[in-house]
Amino acid sequence: LTPAAQNLLVSLVLVQLARPDPNPSATTIAQTYNLARLLQANSTALLNTYLSAQGSPFSDPGFSAVGLRWAGVPVAPLPFLAWRTMGDAERLTRSYGAYAAFDAFLQLVWDDQAELCPGCSELLAMLGAARARTRGLLANLTSIMATMGIPAPPAADSLSLEATGVGAFERKCRGYVVCREYQGWIDRTVRDFTLLKAKYPA
Ligand SMILES: *[C@@H]1O[C@H](CO)[C@@H](O)[C@H](O)[C@H]1NC(C)=O
Ligand SMILES: *[C@@H]1O[C@H](CO)[C@@H](O)[C@H](O)[C@H]1NC(C)=O
Numbered sequence: 001l002t003p004a005a006q007n008l009l010v011s012l013v014l015v016q017l018a019r020p021d022p023n024p025s026a027t028t029i030a031q032t033y034n035l036a037r038l039l040q041a042n043s044t045a046l047l048n049t050y051l052s053a054q055g056s057p058f059s060d061p062g063f064s065a066v067g068l069r070w071a072g073v074p075v076a077p078l079p080f081l082a083w084r085t086m087g088d089a090e091r092l093t094r095s096y097g098a099y100a101a102f103d104a105f106l107q108l109v110w111d112d113q114a115e116l117c118p119g120c121s122e123l124l125a126m127l128g129a130a131r132a133r134t135r136g137l138l139a140n141l142t143s144i145m146a147t148m149g150i151p152a153p154p155a156a157d158s159l160s161l162e163a164t165g166v167g168a169f170e171r172k173c174r175g176y177v178v179c180r181e182y183q184g185w186i187d188r189t190v191r192d193f194t195l196l197k198a199k200y201p202a
Contacts, residue, residue: 023200025147030202032140033193036186039133043183046126050179053113053120054172070177072158073105074098076184083191088199089150091192096141097153098185099134104159105178106131111164112171130182137189 023029051058069075074097086094110127113120145152166174 023147025144026200026202028140028144028147029193029196029200032137032144033190033197035133035136035140036189036193039130039186040190042126042133043130043179043186046123046130047179047183049123049126050113050175053117053123054176058172058176065173065176068173068177070174072101073174073177073181074101074185076181076188078188083188084195088148088196091196092141092145092148092150093153095185095189095192096138096145097156099137099141100153100156101158102134102178102182102185103131103138104157105174106134106182108159108163109175109178112175116168116171 051063053059057063076098106127110124110131113123113127117123142152
């Protein structure tokens with residue numbers, strides 16, 4: 001090879017090396033985004049079905065108690081800049097933590113409703129489906145985090161058995177907060193994955 005040809009070869013090799021690998025998580029990121037988009041309508045329907053099954057005041061038209069919280073239920077809203085400037089690792093770790101908590105809370109709400117409203121088969125089916133989808137989201141998040149080298153948070157069983165020993169009205173309040181924040185988190189996941197999808201195109 002002439003020196004010129006050698007130079008050309010070296011440059012070609014360097015161009016190959018400099019090209020970033022397509023991100024191996026891109027497909028899972030796109031799948032997670034699609035799943036979250038599909039879940040948006042269902043999480044709104046779950047909240048409305050939940051409220052209408054609880055009787056007054058929950059079923060009253062326009063019922064809302066935005067200030068109501070329940071210890072341990074992950075709160076979705078976040079100031080814009082804090083959300084927008086969050087790094088990938090923190091964004092994914094927080095989502096994982098939230099859905100791990102919803103995995104437990106959706107089971108708890110299912111148990112509460114099976115006792116308080118055994119005839120509410122549609123609501124029970126929706127709660128069961130939401131929990132199954134939550135486990136799917138957790139599987140997706142685990143896979144994305146593993147590929148990106150982000151350590152999975154330790155499995156935390158956030159609920160104590162004492163959670164089962166509360167009165168009917170408190171249970172209804174708790175279920176409302178769980179369904180409302182679950183819906184908020186699905187919306188947040190759509191926004192999170194809109195950002196991630198743009199950053200790691202498939
Ligand atoms: C949304 O709910 C409908 C009816 O309950 C169900 O058939 C569908 O699979 C749900 N979609 C998702 C993404 O879970
Ligand atoms: C991610 O979720 C989608 C939709 O539920 C599923 O088809 C896919 O297998 C999941 N991928 C992983 C790696 O869990």
